[in-house]
Amino acid sequence: MKIIKNNPRRDFLKTSALAAGGAMLSPFTLPGAYAAGDDAIKISVIGCGGRGTGAVFQAFETGHNIKLVAMADAFKDRLDQSYERIFKRYGKEKVAVPEEMKLVGFDGYKKAIEAADVVIIATPPGFRPDHFEEAVKQEKQIFMEKPVATDAVGIRRVLAAAEIAKAKKLNVVVGLQRHYQDNYIQTIDRIHNGAIGDIIGGQVFWNDGGVWVRERQPGQTEMEYQMRNWYYFNWLCGDHITEQHVHNIDVANWVKNAYPVKAEGTGGRTVRRGKEHGEIFDHHVVLFTYEDGTVIHSECRHFPGATNRVDESFQGTNGRAYLNAGHTGRLSDYKGNSLYEHDGANNANPYQVEHDKLFAAVVKGEYKFADAENAAKSTMTSLLGRNATYSGKVVSWDEAINSDISLMPERLAWDAMPKVVPNDEGYYAFAVPGKTKVV
Secondary structure: OOOOOOOHHHHHHHHHOOOOOOOOOOOOOOOOOOOOOOOOEEEEEEOOOHHHHHHHHHHHOOOOOEEEEEEEEOOHHHHHHHHHHHHHHHHHHOEOOOHHHEEEOOOHHHHHHHHOOEEEEOOOHHHHHHHHHHHHHOOOEEEEOOOOOOOHHHHHHHHHHHHHHHHOOOOEEEOOHHHHOHHHHHHHHHHHOOOOOOEEEEEEEEEEOOOOOOOOOOOOOHHHHHHHOHHHOOOOOOOHHHHOOHHHHHHHHHHHOOOOOEEEEEEEOOOOOOHHHOOOOOEEEEEEEOOOOOEEEEEEEEOOOOOOEEEEEEEEOOOEEEEEOOOEEEEEOOOOOEEEEOOOOOOOOHHHHHHHHHHHHHHHOOOOOEOHHHHHHHHHHHHHHHHHHHHOOOEEHHHHHOOOOOOOOOOOOOOOOOOOOOOOOOOOOOOOOOOOOOO
């Protein structure tokens, strides 16, 4: 097995070079480039839940000549609901999906990718390595939601496909949308230019009350139940430290221009213990240590009724920083004097901006975005944190990223069994720190 080593700062600078806010390569003509007003850009969506549907809306709202030509989802009802929402809003001018291109099941993504110029990948995270690999193989421009995998095996596949995408000059935008949000771009640019000195510590949070639960229905196979209730199973979701908190963890990596070399932490199931809650924890607290010794405190929890907090703070040798998704970006010295305050002049919706930029590049025939490598490594950082909380041990980056433990089922079919199944009482086993093997 090839050992993947962590070279934090060098790797981050390399992988950030094409991201929004970073240096962009000189534009050139792409195969199949589009000029404004010419033939429509054909898009397909793989994963027709709320995020996939919303991404289609955002593609249309870029103002370019775009047509939706294919949709793929494991479930017919979800695809039909998405189609109805999209068609009701945009009509036949933009929605050109014949019945034969409403692709239901596990394999429809290949045909959906084939039909499109730009592919939107918005399935549950466990499927994204398969779908990203295929989109790269077929040489498509890509928007892919975060996180990009749920285990190290998937991360390595995404990293390999990301290298091929760069070689083929395929634009890849990933939904870590803070990279497309002006308060983050402006504030972090100032941090990188030394406004508060060297970063020596930080705290990142995603604490809220949790998300939806989908109860088991009569007649469902175990595979269908887990896919319907996907948030609570690691092969599909990766746990909420990965599915949600990856945003804040990614900001820490961005600010540090690096990825951590080890993690230690704690977590468990305190308030969310039902059968319907599968195998994931309801809280994780992690210390990520970077190569220069900096320690970032990472915290996420799903406690209904408790205080919510979703933001990032950092301490430098000469001052502190505070950021949040509500468009705050603030730098100050240790006497409380303001060094920078984002003025709110450009508070565009970053979910829209990432599509605006991707489709502008496609229309102009430019190669500007290579988000997949950083997205894979920030996703891997979240998995490193999960490994630490599940095991109760200090876990190194190199141990974690080279793990051969695959969470994915051996076979994807409605009658196939996932690797984690309930006991006779309907409860799922979950990690026990000190006992659970994670690498």
